[in-house]
Amino acid sequence: xxxxxxxxxxxxxxxxxxxxxxxxxxxxxxxxxxxxxxxxxxxxxxxxxxxxxxxxxxxxxxxxxxxxxxxxxxxxxxxxxxxxxxxxxxxxxxxxxxxxxxxxxxxxxxxxxxxxxxxxxxxxxxxxxxxxxxxxxxxxxxxxxxxxxxxxxxxxxxx
Numbered sequence: 001x002x003x004x005x006x007x008x009x010x011x012x013x014x015x016x017x018x019x020x021x022x023x024x025x026x027x028x029x030x031x032x033x034x035x036x037x038x039x040x041x042x043x044x045x046x047x048x049x050x051x052x053x054x055x056x057x058x059x060x061x062x063x064x065x066x067x068x069x070x071x072x073x074x075x076x077x078x079x080x081x082x083x084x085x086x087x088x089x090x091x092x093x094x095x096x097x098x099x100x101x102x103x104x105x106x107x108x109x110x111x112x113x114x115x116x117x118x119x120x121x122x123x124x125x126x127x128x129x130x131x132x133x134x135x136x137x138x139x140x141x142x143x144x145x146x147x148x149x150x151x152x153x154x155x156x157x158x159x
Contacts, residue, residue, distance in 0.1 A: 008151045015147035022140025029128045036120045 025032075066072055078084065127136060 012147050012151035015143050015151065019140045019143030019145075019147060022136050023144065024140075025127060026133050026137035026140060029124065029133055032124055033120055033128060036124070040119065 066076075127133060
């Protein structure tokens, strides 16, 4: 009789646990998807923050170089103001519109790849499909009902 009681407890715990996980998964599916999407947004924000910190460090280094070497300012002024430099012995290449368009497209593609879709697990995407979600809910509820009706201890009859 003792072995039978242990078996009943084991089956009750097993069926109830699996049913509760299935039922909880069906109910919390949207929240889990939002969780993974938020994790992706946090990662993207951290990446942006790192890029901004890097740009700030580069800008600070550039300002320091400009303070230490004033002749750099003379070289940067024509580019910044858009004027043509007047050095007669130097050739200054100009970018063509086609080259600029190709570079712009490459930068746009890189930006699109950086903002990738969130990594939602495959099992969660499948479980979020409405018919599968309903089936998961019904199966979980069924397992809980089976565990409660078949594997609970019976009341001892007196007398």
